[in-house]
Amino acid sequence: ETGVTQTPRHLVMGMTNKKSLKCEQHLGHNAMYWYKQSAKKPLELMFVYSLEERVENNSVPSRFSPECPNSSHLFLHLHTLQPEDSALYLCASSQELGPNEQFFGPGTRLTVL
Amino acid sequence: QQQVKQSPQSLIVQKGGIPIINCAYENTAFDYFPWYQQFPGKGPALLIAIRPDVSEKKEGRFTISFNKSAKQFSLHIMDSQPGDSATYFCAASSNTGTASKLTFGTGTRLQVTL
DSSP, rough: OOSSEOOEOOOOEETTEEEEEEEEEEEOEEEEEEEEEEEOOOOEEEEEEETTTEEEEOOOOEEEEEEEETEEEEEEEEOOOOOOGGGEEEEEEEESSSOOOOOOOEEEEEOOO | OOOOOEOOOOEETTTTTOOEEEEEEOOOOEEEEEEEEETTOOOOEEEEEEOTTTTTTEEETTEEETTTTTTTTEEEEETTOGOOOEEEEEEOOOOOOOOOOOOEEOOOEEEEEO
């Protein structure tokens, strides 16, 4: 595997379910990000982890819970989501203090019923 | 508050044409301006980027023009091809000394017709 991978690619869940999104980067980076992409809206930065510590949390509802066990892996734990949370969730990575180049994964298309 | 405004929302050009996508920013602390290209079913991919110490940067058929005083920058695609049909996002960030935080525009859906 190369670059940034995300699993699953598609997820359908009910409002009472608990699920997790997984991201893995194979680029040797030390910063990782979660973004939400909705139609006709800018990419919304949700969380930033730098050197495995969360450095950004953009007022994201507590039903989204990130976890970064090491510099290569990032999770987004989901519980009691709402239909308006349906979107494409993108993971990205970069080298901290580098040229600000972020590399994105293919995303997880989430549908909340 | 949207800090990066992008236009147009969509654009249709014929093969060989030169589509131009424009972005304007408000935060004068921004010092890095990348463009991302996104195909359906894929994540955004870095296309080209510029820093404010230069007014233009070319990479292949893609050119960024940067106007620091106007706080505007634009992407030009020379000799556009149907394979360039995608959504393009401008972005901006400032180097705060920690992991970079990109602020994105709303995207431009480009269609290049034969």
